[in-house]
Amino acid sequence: MWSLARPEGRLIGSGLTLLAGTSCVSLAFPRVMGGLIDAVMGGAGTTTPYEAAAVLMGLFSLQSLMLVGRSAALSVAGERIAARLRRRLFQAVAKQDMAFFDANSTGELVNRLASDVLLVQKALTSSTAQGLRSLFLVTGSSVMMYTMSPYLAAVSVAIFPPVMGAGWYFGRKLKAQQKSVQAALAGSSGVAEEVIGSISTVRAFGAEQRECARYNTKVNDSCTLAARVGVTTAVFEGSMHLGAHASLVAVMAAGGAQLVAGALTVGDMTSFLLYSTFMALNVSGLGSVYADAMRAIGASDRVMDIIRGAEGEGERGGGSAGAVLAAVRGDIRFDGVQFLYPTRPEHQVLQGLALEVQAGKTLAVVGPSGCGKSTLCRLLTRLYEPSAGSVTLDGVDISSLDVLWLREKAVGIVDQEPVLFNASIADNIRYGRPEATDAEVVQAAKVANAHEFITQFSHGYQTQAGASGQQLSGGQRQRIAIARAVLKDPAVLLLDEFSSALDSDSEQRVQEALEHVTRGRTSIIIAHRLSTARAMADKIAVMDSGRVVESGSFDELMARDGGVFRRMYLTQVSDQPQVEQPQP
Known part of the structure; x- marks a missing residue:
């Protein structure tokens, strides 16, 4: 699947570079804020609050410009990747032998060209960008916290093992459930395509209500399965949210104790809490990205099944291989x-x-x-x-x-x-x-x-x-x-x-x-x-x-x-x- 993204390497690379830049600005903010607080409270600062605010505003303006460039680059790359995937999938469908079409309805194949490709596109671009940004901020925040207080950093990252375990469990579950959802959506698309294409026959037999009922059954099936995916995703994201904020509460408690003991300044405590908040939000964000990735993998399995199935079918399905007769008599x-x-x-x-x-x-x-x-x-x-x-x-x-x-x-x-x-x-x-x-x-x-x-x-x-x-x-x-x-x-x-x-x-x-x-x-x-x-x-x-x-x-x-x-x-x-x- 990554071979589809390779031609967009320059755009994706530019987007990821800009993503790293915006993340660096985000990581700088808590440290600058903490230093400013300590300077103001200590009365020894060489920079006035207005000057610090001006510096921060400049950084945020630069971050906004990088954000525009990042979003534009990744959006264009995503559309090109989706178009390339659709072309490749359509070519693979066209090369399949007739047994494939005997076994798969038109509606199911159209569904794979549409909704399955959209899920894969999201996973390869926006979800990947969001995931890398969250991973960068989680890693950067952990490093910054360790340089300020190894003890509080250990308290903060103690939540990672159970979070990773929950992610593995829910990810596998979401992947399997999403494959069922896509299959159900294909079933409803198949009914719709069949009825619309044969509407004169449907009306000739007065079967509109019967066909509507058949379509409703398929839609209800897909809705039930999609609701299960939604519930699983909600439980997963809620678990990630709880774990991430439990880490934040633990840092507040341990950091407060160090602040009272004089082992930590108010500015450092502020910086640490901001980094902990970044970690909490981005660990939760990683959970959402992971859930999207598992759903996309479920959809991509269906897409790649067709593409892999077309390999070796070129001769019968439309490839050029074999002899050509110079003249044909017709025996x-x-x-x-x-x-x-x-x-x-x-x-x-x-x-x-x-x-x-x-x-x-x-x-x-x-x-x-x-x-x-x-x-x-x-x-x-x-x-x-x-x-x-x-x-x-x-x-x-x-x-x-x-x-x-x-x-x-x-x-x-x-x-x-x-x-x-x-x-x-x-x-x-x-x-x-x-x-x-x-x-x-x-x-x-x-x-x-x-x-x-x-x-x-x-x-x-x-x-x-x-x-x-x-x-x-x-x-x-x-x-x-x-x-x-x-x-x-x-x-x-x-x-x-x-x-x-x-x-x-x-x-x-x-x-x-x-x-x-x-x-x-x-x-x-x-x-x-x-x-x-x-x-x-x-x-x-x-x-x-x-x-x-x-x-x-x-x-x-x-x-x-x-x-x-x-x-x-x-x-x-x-x-x-x-x-x-x-x-x-």
Whole structure:
């Protein structure tokens, strides 16, 4: 974590130097005050009270200037450290494999980027500065008291051992409690993110009150845990306060006895009491700083878990490693592939899958829900890795290929529910190729049958798609996603149930666009509607329970009496008498 602060070494060093200066002025004040009192009472002083006050005022003015510089330097350093930590954390999140996102909600990750980072920022800057200042003043006060009276100094610091014991106990407790608080806050953030992102569905089911109750439960949980942290902190700080002021009372009693005995002057006693007060306040301050540090460590553990987890994930998560093919024909082969999702290890999704797609051909993959069709796309884009077997592109195992090159250049995908960003339509189309010109964007939209409806908007290609593309219809989002894939111009195109949520008119327009896009390009269509497979595929593979149970052309499969595909097709078209059934 300190590596984040290292680039701000000059600012932090300047701040700490100024902190030492302000602390020295604070340490000088009791000694000057005591000397002034002795001089006035003894009548032998060479400095008048007004002159002494002027000197002190000058010191305090200098201290104020140093305080401004210290606060400014540490504040700027703190903001830069927080920004650096957020960037590093976000990069670590982006590099995680898909199992990480399967196991962590969006709300939890956003919470780590926000509140966890704030706690760490406070610990690295203001809390650290306050802690060093308190430590400096406690140490300096102890030294000054020892030079004046070793006996009273021993009385004053006798409180340290029990205070340190209390700090160790409460610190461990606060660290564990704060981790629970941050996890609970992440849970409430997750509910809020889910409900706000799905508000139309929530309202469609009249579930506002139910969701409010669910959110309230999460908030109450985090509030209860945070209250426990508050109580623990209060007891800790109260214990530190009591110990520190017990030391002050002990000094007053012992010092008073020495004053009566004539072993201590009034000025020295005044100086000693001021130093003891400094010690009391700053020992108490150290307790608060320590409590903040333990809470920050609890939060930083959650942050560093993600950052450490990203190490070694660069190849799959977005790093550059592996080979690059000079040219891609598009031959794809799944050979004995087995796969299970890390969050569901008890369920084997693919079981020795064998499948081949020839370059330039279109393969449709059909089968019941949950048979592993969409998993093929995730393996081809290396969002996940097979647990056994291999996936090859032009005879090369894709696990040996540069994953960025594979995703950016070789393989493109159009999902069942394509994600559009809260940006212009042009920027969404350009997402796969940011350097593309406006003319290339328009040409891709024309190929995808999207140009006509885009130009009907008042702002044309600069029309904002809205969050997740909510300003557009499902068919429009699909065609923009197709345009995005066209502009990318990949050698292999994956279409994951692109028509399942479309009406017949939208499906026809999207299908017309895809017929242009897939021509002469290796394509895999994950199809729910078997009519799509019939219209677009050169070959059809039927999957069931993680295996290919049938494959062949549409006519070949329909010619098999009792065949799985024939039965599926006839069942699907039985409710559509207008569709002419082919003769096997």
